[in-house]
Amino acid sequence: MYMRYFSRLMSAMAGPRPVVFSGPSGAGKSTLLKKLMKEFNSVFGFSVSHTTRNPRPGEENGKDYHYVTREVMQKGIDDGDFIESAVFSGNMYGTSKAAVQAVQAQNLICILDIDMQGVINIKKRTDLNPIYISIQPPSMAVLENRLRNRKTETEESLQKRLNAAQVEMEFSKAPGTFDVLVINDNLEEAYVHLKHALLEEINMVKNVNMSS
Ligand SMILES: Nc1ncnc2c1ncn2[C@@H]1O[C@H](COP(=O)(O)OP(=O)(O)OP(=O)(O)O)[C@@H](O)[C@H]1O
Numbered sequence: 001m002y003m004r005y006f007s008r009l010m011s012a013m014a015g016p017r018p019v020v021f022s023g024p025s026g027a028g029k030s031t032l033l034k035k036l037m038k039e040f041n042s043v044f045g046f047s048v049s050h051t052t053r054n055p056r057p058g059e060e061n062g063k064d065y066h067y068v069t070r071e072v073m074q075k076g077i078d079d080g081d082f083i084e085s086a087v088f089s090g091n092m093y094g095t096s097k098a099a100v101q102a103v104q105a106q107n108l109i110c111i112l113d114i115d116m117q118g119v120i121n122i123k124k125r126t127d128l129n130p131i132y133i134s135i136q137p138p139s140m141a142v143l144e145n146r147l148r149n150r151k152t153e154t155e156e157s158l159q160k161r162l163n164a165a166q167v168e169m170e171f172s173k174a175p176g177t178f179d180v181l182v183i184n185d186n187l188e189e190a191y192v193h194l195k196h197a198l199l200e201e202i203n204m205v206k207n208v209n210m211s212s
């Protein structure tokens, strides 16, 4: 009893554990994390990544991504400003130290939306100690449909994303890679599964923030 209380107190003092969302492009990571952030807006904060890809209609600089040139991104990487970075489907993506710190400074659970290379690099090279969540589609056929219906890709970039998805889906099967695996078939069911998996962390942040 005392040990449990003590370990909870220690983790509350260290700040909440970040949460990594990964999984194939089109699996529904953004859809699910946006739902979570809407319901628990005083609990979660999004780590805004940098990317060299062009903004999609409706996306906002500084909110969805920091949209930068390859030169700016490469300089940031060379200067050690990023905790991880990767090339995905021909574009550069990366999580800056500042993006994570901005969320952690508010004592919120920091959400990272990153690809498989990011997961590997965070595990190898950081002491971030996040909860790793894999969002998976029910099948490749459903994934392809969702990506096509999203209408954000050219045929070429769609094929690149589908190829990467095969690898990401295999990667997620390796035992111990992810703490939670969510199959996003029915959106509401997937959301309930996700929320349930994070309930303890959510309540911990709520309690700490209420008492401060
Ligand atoms: N359970 C679901 N049922 C039907 N459509 C869904 C479901 N979840 C997400 N979608 C739709 O599928 C598309 C892809 O979802 P989303 O953009 O959230 O994927 P993602 O994993 O964030 O992709 P990316 O990695 O490319 O950013 C979107 O158009 C979204 O509205």
Ligand SMILES: Nc1nc2c(ncn2[C@@H]2O[C@H](COP(=O)(O)O)[C@@H](O)[C@H]2O)c(=O)[nH]1
Pocket (backbone or CB within 6 Å): 021, 022, 023, 024, 025, 029, 049, 050, 053, 084, 085, 086, 088, 093, 094, 095, 113, 114, 115, 116, 117, 118, 119
């Ligand atoms: N390793 C990283 N991957 C990232 C980061 N930000 C986003 N991503 C991943 O890229 C793909 C494509 O994203 P999209 O917005 O162009 O559809 C997707 O799998 C994201 O999870 C990052 O900072 N690092």
